[in-house]
Amino acid sequence: MKCIRCGTDNKLKDRTANQGRCKNCRHPFVFEPTTMGKYKITDPMFAKAITDLSLDNTLFFTPKQLFYLLDNRLRGKSFTVAGFIFIYIFFSIWTTGFIGSILASFIGDISFITVLAFYNLWCIFYLFNQSKSTKNNNKARRKASRMAIVLGIIIIAGGIFISVSPPISIIKSLVVFTIATGMGSLSIYFGMTQVKKTGINQELLFDQITFQRWLDRWQEINGSIEKLLPSPREQISPVRINPDVTAYSFDRLVVCDSSNIAQILIANNFHFENNCAILSITGYPQSIFEITMQMLRRNPNLQVYALHDCSPRGLSLVNRLRSSPQWFANTNIAIIDIGLTPSQIIATKRGIFIQSTEDSARAAKELPPEIRQSLSNKEIQWLELGNFVELESFTPKRLIQVLNRCILRTNNFADEDNNFVTIDDTSGDMYLVQSFG
Numbered sequence: 001m002k003c004i005r006c007g008t009d010n011k012l013k014d015r016t017a018n019q020g021r022c023k024n025c026r027h028p029f030v031f032e033p034t035t036m037g038k039y040k041i042t043d044p045m046f047a048k049a050i051t052d053l054s055l056d057n058t059l060f061f062t063p064k065q066l067f068y069l070l071d072n073r074l075r076g077k078s079f080t081v082a083g084f085i086f087i088y089i090f091f092s093i094w095t096t097g098f099i100g101s102i103l104a105s106f107i108g109d110i111s112f113i114t115v116l117a118f119y120n121l122w123c124i125f126y127l128f129n130q131s132k133s134t135k136n137n138n139k140a141r142r143k144a145s146r147m148a149i150v151l152g153i154i155i156i157a158g159g160i161f162i163s164v165s166p167p168i169s170i171i172k173s174l175v176v177f178t179i180a181t182g183m184g185s186l187s188i189y190f191g192m193t194q195v196k197k198t199g200i201n202q203e204l205l206f207d208q209i210t211f212q213r214w215l216d217r218w219q220e221i222n223g224s225i226e227k228l229l230p231s232p233r234e235q236i237s238p239v240r241i242n243p244d245v246t247a248y249s250f251d252r253l254v255v256c257d258s259s260n261i262a263q264i265l266i267a268n269n270f271h272f273e274n275n276c277a278i279l280s281i282t283g284y285p286q287s288i289f290e291i292t293m294q295m296l297r298r299n300p301n302l303q304v305y306a307l308h309d310c311s312p313r314g315l316s317l318v319n320r321l322r323s324s325p326q327w328f329a330n331t332n333i334a335i336i337d338i339g340l341t342p343s344q345i346i347a348t349k350r351g352i353f354i355q356s357t358e359d360s361a362r363a364a365k366e367l368p369p370e371i372r373q374s375l376s377n378k379e380i381q382w383l384e385l386g387n388f389v390e391l392e393s394f395t396p397k398r399l400i401q402v403l404n405r406c407i408l409r410t411n412n413f414a415d416e417d418n419n420f421v422t423i424d425d426t427s428g429d430m431y432l433v434q435s436f437g
Contacts, residue, residue, distance in 0.1 A: 001015070001029065001031075001033065001042045001043060001044065002043075002044050003022035003024065003025060003027055003029070003043070004027075004043050004044060004047045004222070005022065005025050005027040006022060006024050006025040006027070008022055008023065008024035008025065010022055010023055010029075012034055015029060015032065020032065027221075028221050029043055030043050030046065030214070030217050030218050030221055030222070031043055031046065031214070039074045039078075039205050039206065041070065041074070041214070045073070046070070046214070046218060049066060049069050049070050049073065050066065050225055050227075050228075052069070053065060053066055053069050053395055053396070054226075054227040054396075055396075055397060057226060057227055058227075059227060059268055059396040059397060059400075060227045060228075060229050060264060060267035060268050060396065061227060061228065061229065061264065061395070061396050062228075062229050062260050062263070062264060062392055063211075063212070063215060063228065063229075064208075064260070064390075064392040065264075065392050065393075065394075065395060065396065066211075066215070066228070067208060067211045068353060068390075068392060068393040069395065070211070071204055071205050071206065071353075072137055072351075072353065074205050075135065075136050075137035075140055075202070075205065076137055076139055076140055078133075078135055078136050078140055079130050079133075079136055079140040079141075079143055079144050080143070081143055081147055084127075084144075084147055088123060088151075091119065092116065092119060092120075095115060095116075095119050096112050096115050096116045096119065097112075099111075099115045100112035100114075100115040100116075103115065110172065113162065113176060117179055117180075117183065120151070120155055120183060121183060123151060124148065124151065124152075124183065124186060124187040124190065127144050127145075127147055127148040127151060127187070127190070127191070128144075128148060128190045128194070130144035131144040131145040131148065131190070131191070131194035131195075131197075132194060132197070132200060134200070134201055134202050134203040135202075135203060135205065136202075137202065137351055137353075138200070138351035138352075139351060141194070141197075141200065142195055144194075145190075145191045145192075145194040145195035145197075146191060146195060147191070148187050148188070148190050148191030148194070149187070149188050149191035149192065149195070150191075151184075151187050151191075152183075152184040152185065152186070152187030152188035152189075152191065153184065153188070154184075155180055155183050155184035155187060156180055156181055156184030156185070158180060159176055159177055159179065159180015159181060159183075159184065160177065160180070162176050162180070163176045163177040163180070200354070201354050201355060201356045201387065202353055202354060202355065203355075204355075229260075229263055229264065229267055232259040232260060232262075232263045232284055232285075250275060250276060250277040250295065250296060250299065250302070251275050251276070251299065251301075251302070251303065252274060252275065252276040252277070252302070252303045252304075252305065252407065253276065253277045253278075253279065253296055253302060253303070253304045253305065254270075254276055254277070254278045254279075254304075254305045254307055254403065255279055255280070255281055255304060255305070255306055255307070255317065255321060255327075256278070256279070256280045256281070256307050256308065256391075257280070257281050257306075257307070257308035257309060257313065257314045257317045258280060258282070258308075258309070258391070259280040259282050259284035260392060261280070261307060261391050261392070261399070262278050262279060262280040262284050262285070263284070264396055264399065265278045265399070265400070265403070266278050266285070268396060268400060270400060270403065274403075274404070274407055276407070277292050277295070277296060279292060279293075281317055281320060281321075293326075300332075300333075302333050302334075303333075303334050303336065303410060304321060304328065304333055304334065304335045304336065305335075305336050305338050305403070305406060305407070305410075306318045306321060306335060306336065306337045306338060307338050307339070307391065307403070308339070308340065308391070309340060309388065309389065309390050309391050310339065310340035310341060310342060310344070310345055310387075310388055310389040311360060311363075311388040311389070311390075312360065312363035312364045312366070312367055312383060312388075313363065314340065314388075315341065315367070315371060315375070315383075316367075316371055318335055318337050318374075319368075319370055319371050319374075321335055322335060323370075336406065336410055338402065338403065338406050340389055340391065341379070342375065342378075342379035342382045342383055342387075343376065343378075343379055345382070345387075345389055346378065346379070346382060352389055352393070353389060353390075353393040354387055354388075354389055355387070355388055355389070355390075356385060356386040356387050356388070357386050357388070358386055359386075360383075360386045360387070360388045361383075361384055361385060361386030364380070364383035364384045364386070365384055367383075
């Protein structure tokens, strides 16, 4: 493992002999991958995740965004084509030779073909399980699916080669060809049915308590992470703002269902670049919430963008904005639901981290009628399975890109690409963005 300070490569014996420090500069290592079990993290891997998430230290991010990024990268390493090919070739030779030799004294030469057949059958089901595993990300699952197709072709080709090779008998040749064709076709079928599947739930590889321990240790040894955001401060006391400033308003408002997402956008100056106020439904930032709302109400052409998790709680955001007197009840303000919505998740072809819990399923079944009527039956079924997606599973870059695109498209609601769907509402215009980015 390379030292992040001086770049010196330290083998395990070097790290052990130097009590977990670099043999060159004596800088301590935060992680020791040999003691971490199946999912291993190294100091360079952690440092690269921070660099990539912050776009070379240009964007602020939350601890949870780093948590999701690390989890996703570990999933990408859980199945590799090169690793499978090496293991497949090695154990094809070793298993066939060793176990086949033992069985040869009981069933003859056919033992080698029998052992090879059972080994390949095990590989087929291993790849099938990897292609639908909640421990893998979408990319790793697709790799396993494609590998199953390749394995099927190899099995069929191998079966044909063995069946025509002398001095095998006609009966044995027919049996080998039939078995190989059947197994190969099964493998190809499994691969073809799984390769295009998206929207599979994922299970976290480590919990947030473990991650927080890693993060605390990292900052203890390497210093504070410059672009890592602290918890949003609940500053209740209003701040004084120049009256000349409050005489103006904003063209747009982004309302988030969590203060963390609002904090990400504000910290990365999204509001300055888009003449856009940013608030959370919880009233963050508290110190300027009331004065900002006063300024916003001065603009009858205000456009409001709702940005939320794809969860029962998040999907309540638009209804709350439309019905709450604190927000925009009894007004004709246009509200655009950016997402996340179940329809966006179901339609997407990109990897999205979908989770599922009983609590979320219970909350979905308790959604009030006014929210349920805005969802399709397919969306309601998806939610009632306990599925949900958090916005913090996306990087700051992607969140900002999605918002920028939506603002550009909503300059004119008559969008030629039909990216918006109008939702009937007697108190004002409501729009749903059909895709998330």
